[in-house]
Amino acid sequence: MTTLAxxxxxxxxxxxxxAAGNLLALRAPRPAAGDDLVSILIPARNEAANLPETLGAALASRGVPIEVIVANDHSTDDTPGIVAALAARDPRLRLIAVPPLPQGWxxxxxxxxxxxxxxxxxxxxxxxxxxxxGPDAAAALAxxxxxxxxxxxxxxPRQITGSLGEGLTVPMINLLLLGYLPIPLARRVPHPALGAACGQLVLIEGEAYRATGGHAAVRASLHDGxxxxxxFRRAGLRTDLVDGAPLAACRMYASFGQAWAGFSKNAHEGMATPRALPVWTLLxxxxxxxxxxxxxxGETAGLPALLATMATRAAVTVKAREAWWTIPLHPLAVATTLALQWNALLRPRQAGAATWKGRTYPVA
Structure with missing residues (x-):
């Protein structure tokens, strides 16, 4: 076998x-019933296309008492009208208005x-x-x-991909998480660097949220996950991950352009740092x-490595309940991820601001 192989x-x-260890360790919580109120909280800025289905699913939650609160963040579409109409029929749903964005948030x-x-x-x-x-998600998590x-x-959540551009980007979330974060170790060692979450689906105990400062303590961040x-780990509190695919589903983006912009937005708080990205590139x-x-x-000695990497991707895809057709795209997805991260790191500082939902934020 050659050195490169x-x-x-x-x-x-x-x-x-x-991934083998993580796939065994990661489980979805079983459906259960509880008595404590769960507040399902949804920030919304121009989400009229998504909210009818999202709110219908949230209000169908069972097993625990719930309230659903939508924060209208200065939407210019019919977001507030849609929520208000549904709230008039279901008292568990409330609409609140977000005040003007303070500096530094x-x-x-x-x-x-x-x-x-x-x-x-x-x-x-x-x-x-x-x-x-899913109907049992709130109760199971709580x-x-x-x-x-x-x-x-x-x-x-189970990531829905409906286009080639999504298939080249979105499945890397689970590949990076399950392939490079040792979840069993993270459960035993409370080091902050081992903490991870997905901002799409996060359940937080209310007292712990207030004690740590919650989102106010990370107000300038673009990557709450x-x-x-x-x-929380710095405060001595426990965090954990579960298999979210049976609990919820999400279609993050509808095109390659949206995916590129979305993942670029928080690249600097993940892989795209001068210290981290060379290591990630090697890996x-x-x-x-x-x-x-x-x-x-023509180097057949590379075949065992190829089989190992594709088997890993296939196993993660099955576990995450993602689209099977994204598996053959894996090498292109990895190349796309590296291109995106290097672009985020190397682009000129004046062009390095992150723009999302019509707002522009400076990149640290």
Missing amino acids: LIALVLALIPAAL TGKNHACHVLAQAARGRHLLFIDADVRL VAAGRRGTALLSGV VQLPRL LFGGHLLPWLLVLA
Whole structure:
């Protein structure tokens, strides 16, 4: 076996081994019944197309008492009208208005902060406006968090991909999470760096939220899925991940352009840092792209690494209940991820501001 093939095999076996352990450790909480009120909190800025289905799913929650609160964040479409019409028929639904965005805040964090202040529940279930909850999701998460003594419990919803552009970007969420975060270790070691969450689906115990400052403590962040669990772990509180695919579904983006912009928005708080990105490039290029290059060059010694990386991707795709047709796109998806992250890191500072939902934020 050549040196390059051996390197590729080692780098391919790292995510394969981590994914194997994570797939065994990651479970969806079972349906359960509880008595504590769960506040389902939805920040909404121009979400008229998503809200009818999202609210219908949230209001169909069973097993626990719920309230659903939507924060209208200065929408210019019919977001408030849709919510108000549904609220007139269901007293469990409320619409609140988000005040003007204060300096130093990002829009979602501010809206979530306002939502938490209005919530009455013991548990705060933050979901994005494009997330469709399963009927047992709120109860299962709340009861599981109470039994485990977990202050923050999160999972990645089943990601719906309807276009090639989405298939090249969105499935990398679960590949990176399950292939590179040692979840069993994260449950035993409370180090903040091992904290992770998916901002699409996060359940937080209300007292813990207030004690840590919640979104106010990470007000400038564009990536609450990274910053909130680290905040909680620094405060000595437990965070954990569950299998979110059976609990909820989400179509994040509808095109490659939307996906590129969305993932670029929070790249600087994840992989796209001068220290982290070279390491990620070594791991992703060496473990997922190099095996393909070796095999295409006629080097059969690269075949074990290729089989390992594709088996990892297939196993993660099955676990996450994602579209099977995205599996053959894996090497292109990895290349796209690296291109996106390097673009975010290297683009000129004056062009390095993140724009989202009509707002522009400076990149640290």
